[in-house]
Amino acid sequence: GNSAVQRELLKVVSSVALKGSEFSDEFGENKLFNALFEGRGISPKIEVICGNIFLSYFNNLVKFLKETKKKKESNEIFTNEQQIEFENRFIQSISTIKAFGCMSEHWFNRDQYVEKYAMHKQIIPLIHINCKVSLNCSNRIELRETETIHEFQDVVLYALGELAINDQALEYLMEQQNVIIEHIAPIINSFSTKSIITSTSLKIENQIPSRNVVIGAIHLLQPLLKDNPTLCKQVQYYPGLGTSIVSLTNFIGMKTDKQRNCSKSAQIRKWSSQCIEWMRKYDKSILLTMISEWNYLAVNITSVACAGGNEIEDPQIIEEGLRSILEIYECLRNGNKEYSEQPSMLREVQIEVEEEGAIEDIEANLYHSTVMDDQVQWLTEKCLNKMINQEIY
Structure with missing residues (x-):
C-alpha cells in the first residue's frame, strides 16, 4: 500500500497506545488500547503494517547511529544545521x-514483535548510546548529553523490558546478560539516593530517583x-547496586501525581521488590547483607512512616514495610536454617x-483508619512490641 498512508495509520495506532498508557493500572494494563482492539492487540492487517514500519524504522535508526559514530571517530565537524x-x-x-513500548504492553503485540520481527535484536544496539567510558565498550556511541538523549535511553530500556517478558526475547537477552548489566547498573545506581562505591570508599551523592529514567532499567x-x-x-x-x-522498593509517589505517574511508581516498587526476591531465592543468607550493607531497615521504616501526609497512603506498602521489619527482628533474634542468631x-x-x-514514626500507624480492610494496626502493634521490648545487649 501507500507508504504515506501506512505511516499515518501507524501514527493513529501509536496515539491510541500512548493515550491509553496514561490510564494504565499498576499492572501495566493499557485499558483504552485493549478496549479499542477487543483485547487481542491490533488487528492482523494493521499489525503487519505497524510491524514492518517499526522494523524498517529501527534498522534505519541503528544504521544512522553507526554512520554518526564513524563521522565522530574521523573527527568530522558537524554544522549547526x-x-x-x-x-x-x-x-x-x-x-x-515510546509508542512501540506502549503497544508492546499487550501480550499479542509483544509476541508478534519478538517472534515475527525479532525487534529485540534490532533495539539492543541502542543501549550502547553514551554507555560508561570505563566499560571500554567497542560499540559505544558517544553523543552530546542532553535531556533528549536521556529520554531516548529511557524509552529504549522500557521497550526492551516489555519485550523481555516474551521467553524467546528473554533467552536472547540472557545470552548478553553481562553486557546488559554493565550498561544498566550505572543507571540504577545513578538514581538511588546514595551510592557507595565500597572498593574505593568513595561516596557519591545523587538525586532522588526519577521514575521516568529508572523505570526502564x-x-x-x-x-x-x-x-x-548466576x-x-x-x-x-556489583558495587552499590x-x-x-x-531503595527503589520504597519508591513512593506523591498524592498530586497523575494516575500514570502513580502507576509507574507502583511498577518500580513491584519490579525492584521482585529483583530482591529473586536474589533471596538463591541466597538465603542475603538478608544479613541487606541489613548490614543495603540500608534495608531504614528503607522499610521510611515505607511505614507518616511523613507529613504528602506520600500516597497505600496500606499495602505500609503492610509490606511492617512485615519486613518484623522479619528483620525475628531472624536476627532467633536465626533461621541458614544462620544462627545475630x-x-x-x-x-x-x-x-x-x-x-x-x-515514633511507626507508632503513628496505630491511628490508621479502621474503615480500610487491612492489617496495618495489627502489624504496627506487633512491630512496636518487638522493637520496644528488645533489649540492647
Whole structure:
C-alpha cells in the first residue's frame, strides 16, 4: 500500500497506545488500547503494517547511529544545521519508540514483535548510546548529553523490558546478560539516593530517583534475574547496586501525581521488590547483607512512616514495610536454617532505631483508619512490641 498512508495509520495506532498508557493500572494494563482492539492487540492487517514500519524504522535508526559514530571517530565537524537535524531525529525517535513500548504492553503485540520481527535484536544496539567510558565498550556511541538523549535511553530500556517478558526475547537477552548489566547498573545506581562505591570508599551523592529514567532499567533487570542464580550473584556483588535496588522498593509517589505517574511508581516498587526476591531465592543468607550493607531497615521504616501526609497512603506498602521489619527482628533474634542468631547485628539495629526515632514514626500507624480492610494496626502493634521490648545487649 501507500507508504504515506501506512505511516499515518501507524501514527493513529501509536496515539491510541500512548493515550491509553496514561490510564494504565499498576499492572501495566493499557485499558483504552485493549478496549479499542477487543483485547487481542491490533488487528492482523494493521499489525503487519505497524510491524514492518517499526522494523524498517529501527534498522534505519541503528544504521544512522553507526554512520554518526564513524563521522565522530574521523573527527568530522558537524554544522549547526546538522546538529539541529540530529536533535530532531532523536525527538521523533522518542515518540516512536515510546509508542512501540506502549503497544508492546499487550501480550499479542509483544509476541508478534519478538517472534515475527525479532525487534529485540534490532533495539539492543541502542543501549550502547553514551554507555560508561570505563566499560571500554567497542560499540559505544558517544553523543552530546542532553535531556533528549536521556529520554531516548529511557524509552529504549522500557521497550526492551516489555519485550523481555516474551521467553524467546528473554533467552536472547540472557545470552548478553553481562553486557546488559554493565550498561544498566550505572543507571540504577545513578538514581538511588546514595551510592557507595565500597572498593574505593568513595561516596557519591545523587538525586532522588526519577521514575521516568529508572523505570526502564529496573523493568529490564527484573526478567533477567528470574530463575538465574548466576546473574543474581553478580548483581549482589556489583558495587552499590543492591543498595540502589532496595531503595527503589520504597519508591513512593506523591498524592498530586497523575494516575500514570502513580502507576509507574507502583511498577518500580513491584519490579525492584521482585529483583530482591529473586536474589533471596538463591541466597538465603542475603538478608544479613541487606541489613548490614543495603540500608534495608531504614528503607522499610521510611515505607511505614507518616511523613507529613504528602506520600500516597497505600496500606499495602505500609503492610509490606511492617512485615519486613518484623522479619528483620525475628531472624536476627532467633536465626533461621541458614544462620544462627545475630546479637551484635541486632544491637546495631536497635541503636539505629532509637537514634532515628523510628518507633515514633511507626507508632503513628496505630491511628490508621479502621474503615480500610487491612492489617496495618495489627502489624504496627506487633512491630512496636518487638522493637520496644528488645533489649540492647
